[in-house]
Amino acid sequence: MINVTKTFLPDFNEYVQTIKRAWDKAHLTNNGELVQELEKELKQYLGVKHLWFTGNGTIVLQMALKALGHKTGEVITTPFSYVATTNAILWEGFTPIFVDINDKDFCIDADKIEAAITENTIAILATHVYGNPCDIEKIEAIAKRHNIKVIYDAAHAFGASYKGKQMLSYGDISTCSFHATKVFHTVEGGCIITNDDALSQTLVLYRQFGHIGDDYYSVGINGKNSEFHAAMGICNFPHLNTIIEARKTASATYDKALAGCAIYRPVALPETDYNYAYYPVVFKDETTLLNVRALLAKNDIFTRRYFYPSLNLLPFFNNPNQCPVSEDISKRVLSLPLSAEITTEEVTTICRLVKSII
């Protein structure tokens, strides 16, 4: 069986040795030594001022939105992302305003953002789709002009950089997921990043129920993560470059085998140093996608419709915004299997099956 991804695992004994440090002290959570060590390491790597390790990449979106200090308001966002991006906006009681994506890198179309801004807009929440950067400069300029904040859902972007800076260092706040399906993972986990001291103070309080000891400062939630999860991050982190290189090699094999076929692929902005987080392919129509998917499944090869549906069409809320580009691409895009361990033979088999349909 070939799954859409395969979780990278470090050496088992190394993991046991690492958790032993927490085990021996019976200190398993609540900002322990391993959590602090991982945070320090990630901060250094990313070149950011504040980074807080959290339970997942969804709670950080909620914390980021809440930290802006509004009770109601509109959040300009992308319809082409994982549902967590939209859910966080709805969960926090804000109104998502969907702005369509561009058909090159599938990120929010920065040229369409300004027309969607109203007096109720509180923020832009955009996703670096598949690890491809949004048009960061344009978005920053718009946000400055209108005095609104930018939050990047950078769940896919760990290890990717843009213009020589880690992608997670951009925006007023960036969030990431360290879920087991990601390039870098801590089983479950995530982080929230900002270079703003005041925002950081708010966020770290939110993460721990809003209090420090007996002093209660604000509303809060349980956004923490455990020593066992931090240990996985500590063990995985030294392998990051090897993981990315292996994924790059597999992606190059796909590129070569699928060259000349009736498909297209998102293209990142120049000056992107990509992390090879996914291998999405856009087919000519949905029928072709469904046929490819079925044939691969028959051969025990599992793909993912990522992202589908376009989030402006989610069935559980009434949304007036139309996003023709996102609606079209989401029907035709399929993520093919990619991991650090996928072999050339496996990629070749997948491509042969894909080509037999298209």
Ligand SMILES: Cc1ncc(COP(=O)(O)O)c(C=O)c1O
């Ligand atoms: C773009 C995006 N945002 C948010 C999330 C949520 O992350 P988590 O699963 O860690 O809560 C994901 C997870 O896949 C994602 O892809």
